[in-house]
Amino acid sequence: MNPRLRAACDLSIAEVREYAGLHEYDGMTQDLSPAGVAAGLSRLGSGPSEQDHHDEAHLAAAEAGLRTWFGEAQDHRRNPLVHLANLDLACYDREYAPAEERYAARQAHLAAWPEAIEGALESLDRVPASVAASLLRAARGLAAGAGTAGSNVLTAGLAAHARLVAHLERAAKDGPPEVALGGGLLARLMGEPEAMAVDLGVVSVRADAESRRLAEALAGACLRLRPGAPTAEVVTELLSDTPEVDAIYSQARSQIAEITAFTIDANLLADPGGECQVGPAPASRRWAMAMMSWSAPHEADAPSWYYVNPPDPTWTAQEKHEWLSVFCPTTLPAITAHEVTPGHYAHGRMLRQLRSPVRRTLFSSAFVEGWAHYTEELLVEEGFRSTDPHFAIGVYLEALVRVTRLAVAIGLHTESMDLHEAVQLFEQRAHLRGPAARAEAERAAYDPTYGRYTWGKLEIRTLRDEAVARWGLRYSHRRFHDTLLALGAPPLGLMDDAFGD
Numbered sequence: 001m002n003p004r005l006r007a008a009c010d011l012s013i014a015e016v017r018e019y020a021g022l023h024e025y026d027g028m029t030q031d032l033s034p035a036g037v038a039a040g041l042s043r044l045g046s047g048p049s050e051q052d053h054h055d056e057a058h059l060a061a062a063e064a065g066l067r068t069w070f071g072e073a074q075d076h077r078r079n080p081l082v083h084l085a086n087l088d089l090a091c092y093d094r095e096y097a098p099a100e101e102r103y104a105a106r107q108a109h110l111a112a113w114p115e116a117i118e119g120a121l122e123s124l125d126r127v128p129a130s131v132a133a134s135l136l137r138a139a140r141g142l143a144a145g146a147g148t149a150g151s152n153v154l155t156a157g158l159a160a161h162a163r164l165v166a167h168l169e170r171a172a173k174d175g176p177p178e179v180a181l182g183g184g185l186l187a188r189l190m191g192e193p194e195a196m197a198v199d200l201g202v203v204s205v206r207a208d209a210e211s212r213r214l215a216e217a218l219a220g221a222c223l224r225l226r227p228g229a230p231t232a233e234v235v236t237e238l239l240s241d242t243p244e245v246d247a248i249y250s251q252a253r254s255q256i257a258e259i260t261a262f263t264i265d266a267n268l269l270a271d272p273g274g275e276c277q278v279g280p281a282p283a284s285r286r287w288a289m290a291m292m293s294w295s296a297p298h299e300a301d302a303p304s305w306y307y308v309n310p311p312d313p314t315w316t317a318q319e320k321h322e323w324l325s326v327f328c329p330t331t332l333p334a335i336t337a338h339e340v341t342p343g344h345y346a347h348g349r350m351l352r353q354l355r356s357p358v359r360r361t362l363f364s365s366a367f368v369e370g371w372a373h374y375t376e377e378l379l380v381e382e383g384f385r386s387t388d389p390h391f392a393i394g395v396y397l398e399a400l401v402r403v404t405r406l407a408v409a410i411g412l413h414t415e416s417m418d419l420h421e422a423v424q425l426f427e428q429r430a431h432l433r434g435p436a437a438r439a440e441a442e443r444a445a446y447d448p449t450y451g452r453y454t455w456g457k458l459e460i461r462t463l464r465d466e467a468v469a470r471w472g473l474r475y476s477h478r479r480f481h482d483t484l485l486a487l488g489a490p491p492l493g494l495m496d497d498a499f500g501d
Contacts, residue, residue: 001357003047004059008362011040011066014085020361021296023097027108030086032076033119041071054487054497055358057195061491062362065193073185076123079446080135080168083120087113087161089145090282094293096302110146113157117164124167128179130419132171134442137312139168141283179445183414190449194366195493200410206458207406207451211429214403218396225389235431238393239331242324245310248332252278252308255336259379263342266382267478268375272349274301276340281307289326289436292339294348297360304348306339315435322434333385334376334394342379343372350485359488365449367489370456373402377457378477399454401430401440406451409444419445459492460484470499 001009009016013030016022030036044063050056069075076082089109092102143161147154181189183200191198215231222234243251256276264271274295281291285307294304311323327335337343347368354360376395385391404426411417417425422441426432432440443450467480483498490497 002050002059004045004050004063005047005357005361007040007043007046008059008062008066010043011037011070014088014091016361018091018293019296019363021096021299022361023105023299026092026102026105027112029109029112029116031119032083032086032116033122034077036119037070037074037076037123041067050358052356052358054490054494055356057494057497058358058362058488058490061193061195061364061494064195065189068188068192073181073189074126078124078126078128078131080120080124080127080132080139081446083116083124083164084135084138084142086116086120087142087164088282088285089142090285093145093282094295094302094305096295096299107153110157111153114160117160120164121167124171127168127171127175128445129172129175129177130179130442131446132168132175134439134446136165136168136172138285139165141285144283179412179419180415181413181448183410186410186413186448190366190452190455191493193491194364195491200414203406203451203455204410207403207410207454210454210458211400211403211407214396214399215429218393218400221389221392221396225393232431235393235397238390239325239328239431239433241328241330242321243327243329243332245324248308248324248327249278249280251329251332252306252336255333256306256340259333259337259384260341262379262382262384263346266384267476268378268382269342269346269350269478269481272341272346274345274349275303276306276345277303278306278308281309285309289323290335290339292344292348294345295352296348297351297354301352304345306336306345308335311435319435322436325433326436330390331394331397333391334398337376337379337395338372338398342375344368346375347371347485347489351488354486354488356488359490363489364456364491366452366456366459366492367495368456369453370458370460370492371485371489373399373453373457374460382477397431401426401432402451402453402457404430405440405444406454408441409448409451412444413448456492459495463495463498466496467499 009022013025013028017025044066050059089106092106143158146157187198187200219231222229222231226234260272263269285291289309291307292304293307295302308327311320339345351360376398380392380395408417408422408425412422419441422444423437426437426440464480468475484495487495487498
């Protein structure tokens with residue numbers, strides 16, 4: 001491996017271990033102490049250029065992004081999630097290797113907890129109170145993956161974990177109230193990893209226009225379902241149809257089969273193959289509602305997991321109902337399309353076919369999420385469940401959540417919006433309620449670029465328009481998708497390399 005690529009991986013151990021499948025990092029934690037991060041940053045860029053011009057630009061963008069995240073924003077000092085990912089043992093749950101190998105790696109990783117947590121305690125000196133409070137559930141959940149059998153390793157690991165939880169509890173009580181990074185820093189955090197210059201004013205205008213378009217599309221779909229009824233009334237009725245937790249998993253499995261068959265028959269993508277299982281996420285990953293853990297490019301083929309998270313058992317009945325409304329029969333199919341096919345799972349299957357080490361290892365988060373989000377409305381465009389407005393309504397509702405994220409991230413971090421206003425915006429624009437709306441708003445504080453879903457989608461659609469103009473009668477969705485995904489998960493600013501000019 002190019003030492004430059006290795007240096008970038010060394011600053012992204014949790015990500016490349018699980019999502020790229022670089023299991024030489026199994027059993028290891030990243031040194032996220034201030035000194036450890038500084039040492040890692042000093043190694044970036046030392047080594048030869050990549051021979052392929054796109055791969056060189058892709059690697060350079062990743063290096064620039066790491067310098068911005070760790071060097072300028074110092075994310076390891078304000079964001080516990082970076083450290084939770086570093087400690088998380090759930091990466092060994094998926095069957096990418098024999099059980100005994102994964103168990104040994106898990107034990108080695110657990111043995112490294114005390115040292116890693118000392119580094120975390122040294123770094124986490126700028127955690128905003130709201131961020132600490134938002135991530136306490138996930139932090140406590142780490143212990144669930146540590147095991148129950150008594151051993152010196154487990155005892156030491158749990159003792160260190162208790163110190164980390166106590167540190168976050170203090171931060172939740174006494175941490176600073178300010179979460180804003182400032183507009184300039186947010187623009188660089190968005191743009192540097194994507195090889196783009198970002199103007200937040202321009203992005204805001206695009207987000208507002210997209211929000212209006214989606215609201216109109218949602219209203220039209222609701223009128224098809226219930227002529228004459230107000231949109232809000234229809235949405236409230238649909239979201240109130242909450243499923244039992246166990247029913248979500250069986251419904252999702254059925255949807256995977258249906259959507260995959262449509263994707264192949266419509267010639268949107270090749271058959272992704274492989275196996276995708278469905279179930280609840282490990283306790284340490286309950287901070288998001290749904291997620292994909294795919295069979296990664298550098299590892300032997302194995303089942304991927306589509307995680308769907310149940311509500312917190314300590315919540316009230318009303319809070320549980322509001323959380324489960326996200327997985328109602330109207331919205332769950334759109335979530336499944338995003339997480340599985342033609343979204344993340346199918347994308348992961350195509351990444352496995354690449355040969356470039358850079359493209360198999362480094363993934364633009366804005367492209368990854370933008371692609372999955374783009375495919376949801378692609379299915380509407382191509383007529384999936386065209387006689388039933390429920391699917392389109394679900395897609396537009398999910399899209400309104402994503403575009404509201406973009407508006408909230410910009411608002412919170414430029415201080416033009418406070419948390420209460422952010423929650424209200426999710427309630428007004430995205431039809432979320434209770435803990436779901438608050439969880440979405442709070443996520444902006446520790447995931448400031450979570451507007452990447454809509455931003456990435458818009459950039460992909462812009463590129464698709466260019467492909468239609470360039471290729472004319474030779475254009476097809478399948479050609480565009482195959483050509484674009486041959487770049488892996490490229491920085492948004494490098495996507496036009498797909499044209500080969």
